[in-house]
Amino acid sequence: MSEADKKLTHTMADVAKAxxxxxxxxxxxxxxxxxxxxxxxxxxxxxxxxxxxVPNHTARALSTxxxxxxxxxVSDVANPFFPPLIRAAQMEADTADFxxxxxxxxxxxxxxxxxxxxxxxxxxxxxxVSSRLNAERIQVHARRRPLxxxxxxxPGVPRVLIDSATGVRDAxxxxxxLGHKRIAxxxxxxxxxxxxxxxxxxxxxxxxxxxxxxxxSPAIPSYDTGRAVVPQLIESKVTAAVAxxxxxxxxxxxxxxxxxxxxxxxxxxxxxxxxxxxxTYPSLTTVSNRSDEAGRAGVRLLxxxxxxxxxGDTRLVLDTHLVVxxxxxxxx
Amino acid sequence: MSEADKKLTHTMADVAKAxxxxxxxxxxxxxxxxxxxxxxxxxxxxxxxxxxxVPNHTARALSTxxxxxxxxxVSDVANPFFPPLIRAAQMEADTADFxxxxxxxxxxxxxxxxxxxxxxxxxxxxxxVSSRLNAERIQVHARRRPLxxxxxxxPGVPRVLIDSATGVRDAxxxxxxLGHKRIAxxxxxxxxxxxxxxxxxxxxxxxxxxxxxxxxSPAIPSYDTGRAVVPQLIESKVTAAVAxxxxxxxxxxxxxxxxxxxxxxxxxxxxxxxxxxxxTYPSLTTVSNRSDEAGRAGVRLLxxxxxxxxxGDTRLVLDTHLVVxxxxxxxx
DNA sequence: TTATCTTATGCAACCGGTTGCATGTCAAGA
DNA sequence: TCTTGACATGCAACCGGTTGCATAAGATAA
Numbered sequence: 001m002s003e004a005d006k007k008l009t010h011t012m013a014d015v016a017k018a019x020x021x022x023x024x025x026x027x028x029x030x031x032x033x034x035x036x037x038x039x040x041x042x043x044x045x046x047x048x049x050x051x052x053x054v055p056n057h058t059a060r061a062l063s064t065x066x067x068x069x070x071x072x073x074v075s076d077v078a079n080p081f082f083p084p085l086i087r088a089a090q091m092e093a094d095t096a097d098f099x100x101x102x103x104x105x106x107x108x109x110x111x112x113x114x115x116x117x118x119x120x121x122x123x124x125x126x127x128x129v130s131s132r133l134n135a136e137r138i139q140v141h142a143r144r145r146p147l148x149x150x151x152x153x154x155p156g157v158p159r160v161l162i163d164s165a166t167g168v169r170d171a172x173x174x175x176x177x178l179g180h181k182r183i184a185x186x187x188x189x190x191x192x193x194x195x196x197x198x199x200x201x202x203x204x205x206x207x208x209x210x211x212x213x214x215x216x217s218p219a220i221p222s223y224d225t226g227r228a229v230v231p232q233l234i235e236s237k238v239t240a241a242v243a244x245x246x247x248x249x250x251x252x253x254x255x256x257x258x259x260x261x262x263x264x265x266x267x268x269x270x271x272x273x274x275x276x277x278x279x280t281y282p283s284l285t286t287v288s289n290r291s292d293e294a295g296r297a298g299v300r301l302l303x304x305x306x307x308x309x310x311x312g313d314t315r316l317v318l319d320t321h322l323v324v325x326x327x328x329x330x331x332x
Numbered sequence: 333m334s335e336a337d338k339k340l341t342h343t344m345a346d347v348a349k350a351x352x353x354x355x356x357x358x359x360x361x362x363x364x365x366x367x368x369x370x371x372x373x374x375x376x377x378x379x380x381x382x383x384x385x386v387p388n389h390t391a392r393a394l395s396t397x398x399x400x401x402x403x404x405x406v407s408d409v410a411n412p413f414f415p416p417l418i419r420a421a422q423m424e425a426d427t428a429d430f431x432x433x434x435x436x437x438x439x440x441x442x443x444x445x446x447x448x449x450x451x452x453x454x455x456x457x458x459x460x461v462s463s464r465l466n467a468e469r470i471q472v473h474a475r476r477r478p479l480x481x482x483x484x485x486x487p488g489v490p491r492v493l494i495d496s497a498t499g500v501r502d503a504x505x506x507x508x509x510l511g512h513k514r515i516a517x518x519x520x521x522x523x524x525x526x527x528x529x530x531x532x533x534x535x536x537x538x539x540x541x542x543x544x545x546x547x548x549s550p551a552i553p554s555y556d557t558g559r560a561v562v563p564q565l566i567e568s569k570v571t572a573a574v575a576x577x578x579x580x581x582x583x584x585x586x587x588x589x590x591x592x593x594x595x596x597x598x599x600x601x602x603x604x605x606x607x608x609x610x611x612t613y614p615s616l617t618t619v620s621n622r623s624d625e626a627g628r629a630g631v632r633l634l635x636x637x638x639x640x641x642x643x644g645d646t647r648l649v650l651d652t653h654l655v656v657x658x659x660x661x662x663x664x
Numbered sequence: 665t666t667a668t669c670t671t672a673t674g675c676a677a678c679c680g681g682t683t684g685c686a687t688g689t690c691a692a693g694a
Numbered sequence: 695t696c697t698t699g700a701c702a703t704g705c706a707a708c709c710g711g712t713t714g715c716a717t718a719a720g721a722t723a724a
Contacts, residue, residue, distance in 0.1 A: 021673075021674085022673070022674050022675075023674090024673070024674065024676095025672085025673060025674075028672095028673085035671085035672075035673090036672065036673080037671095037672065037673095040672080040673085059679090061679095062678095062679050062680065062681085063678070063679045064679085065679080
């Protein structure tokens with residue numbers, strides 16, 4: 001073994017030689033151990049471990065056509081919506097012994113196309129999250145490799161969708177139960193599918209519970225936007241608000257605190273996306289987004305498709321629910 | 333060409349046959365066209381395009397050993413410290429036409445080893461961020477592939493370090509100026525390089541400014557940890573605390589608020605890493621982390637080493653500074 | 665005891681490129 | 695005209711695994 005010791009990286013042939021068997025046997029020890037004597041397998045594994053031998057992914061991929069890699073493309077890694085999703089997707093892939101490529105499209109369709117081209121020859125499947133590509137491009141790529149989407153609804157392409165409407169309905173019901181009659185919805189981007197979905201859910205529920213709704217439409221959702229919107233909220237005399245996302249809600253909390261208005265005693269507030277955990281004071285009541293579950297489900301869906309265990313046009317909808325914490329209370 | 337038309341995917345041999353040349357010539361048409369007649373190259377390229385032929389990444393990697401891939405391993409994707417770093421690293425790699433594998437070690441050395449083994453045969457370099465591996469393991473891996481570290485100081489291994497000591501010193505000086513005499517350091521993971529560095533900076537500065545320091549050592553830094561630690565802080569009668577990270581600091585803010593202790597009037601608090609922006613109330617005074625710059629620098633360092641443009645034991649230190657916001661004030 | 669079936673393992677081709685060396689051609693120099 | 699060298703291209707080995715088929719040994723049945 002003194003000679004083997006010197007090598008930085010060993011091949012199957014090295015292990016085979018040391019074990020006194022052929023390459024094929026070593027290969028089988030890893031891929032079809034049941035075909036070998038338990039004793040042989042054991043000996044080979046032992047030697048492989050001593051050598052620190054790990055089968056070469058590339059060589060394996062070349063002969064089998066299976067790379068054991070997935071590509072995960074997101075629009076912005078640093079947007080707090082994504083990290084839990086990425087984490088969950090990564091770990092789910094890991095349990096199936098897949099490696100994942102991460103791509104950051106930077107909200108740019110061209111960049112996304114470029115990354116897909118770069119990944120495609122070394123992955124068995126693609127998972128696109130909040131893709132900016134149009135349906136046509138998506139379908140082109142889907143024809144080349146198994147492909148799944150998260151947060152984009154393209155017919156014929158397997159996809160996981162997060163239905164925030166259900167959670168927003170819960171929130172409205174919760175506010176109605178507490179006795180609120182006049183509420184505000186602090187809107188997100190006008191062209192956002194999620195925003196339309198949430199706003200409509202608010203409107204519908206308001207009608208059902210006989211509440212009035214004030215729609216406040218700042219340009220971009222952010223912490224600063226939330227702070228800036230507080231005077232309008234006060235002026236409109238509403239007793240509660242549903243914000244497009246948690247960041248906006250957090251801004252509203254600050255704005256209220258700065259004016260000495262106590263949440264939830266004087267004002268009730270609900271966020272969306274649950275990206276802050278319980279990390280505000282008081283902790284924010286919000287609509288879960290389940291982005292981690294979406295990530296997990298996306299990977300599983302993709303793996304299922306790759307194995308042909310699932311139809312190609314599966315449409316998986318995750319509903320959301322209200323996470324009641326401490327920013328809602330009956331109106332004064 | 334009617335026969336070629338039928339194939340889904342073409343190989344170099346197909347193109348060679350159609351062009352009436354050998355495989356080698358086709359290969360050279362793509363990799364060293366200057367060695368061939370312009371006319372030959374042109375003919376081959378034309379046919380390749382007609383066929384929709386694209387060289388197989390895997391086969392190429394097998395023979396050249398160049399995959400054009402990097403591995404990025406972090407301890408927890410969802411920890412807000414990492415996403416900006418990941419994003420920056422990914423985009424930096426992208427400009428050099430590299431794909432990046434993302435691994436999540438989940439703060440577990442064994443998992444990290446496993447992921448490295450899985451990646452190693454298909455990457456040209458490894459970038460480990462806040463690795464939990466010991467120096468010995470790191471060196472073993474570094475011998476197998478070019479490897480760079482972020483946030484871990486192993487002699488002989490190229491590394492990018494974020495020197496939070498400079499920022500922590502600033503923080504201590506700031507607290508001393510305000511008149512604090514007894515402060516606490518709420519510790520992070522015991523085996524974390526950053527934690528040791530911060531703790532030592534606190535101790536040294538305390539000696540310099542003649543302050544007493546209470547070290548509080550919870551198991552894992554998190555929001556909940558911060559909340560849980562508040563009783564100890566109160567009991568120890570300190571007037572200010574420096575927390576290992578912003579999450580912990582945020583937890584402390586909540587814990588204090590729950591007990592009616594106002595920050596900064598009754599208690600001053602400094603975080604580390606600046607991952608929350610101004611999004612707490614009151615907004616958190618903290619030490620900047622520059623994690624995005626670290627990510628970018630790490631990738632560049634790794635690429636430089638791979639090209640042999642840089643010595644193997646480069647040690648790049650990024651210093652930090654204090655961002656004063658609104659959680660520090662003179663003691664009562 | 666011999667014929668037959670199992671089972672464990674080896675042989676060698678193959679996946680699709682790259683590359684060192686060999687060969688053949690043509691033009692410039694002697 | 696013959697040599698020499700530059701240059702374009704081909705041959706075949708190689709990267710490190712996988713896998714269909716062959717073989718030999720042991721187990722079982724006749």
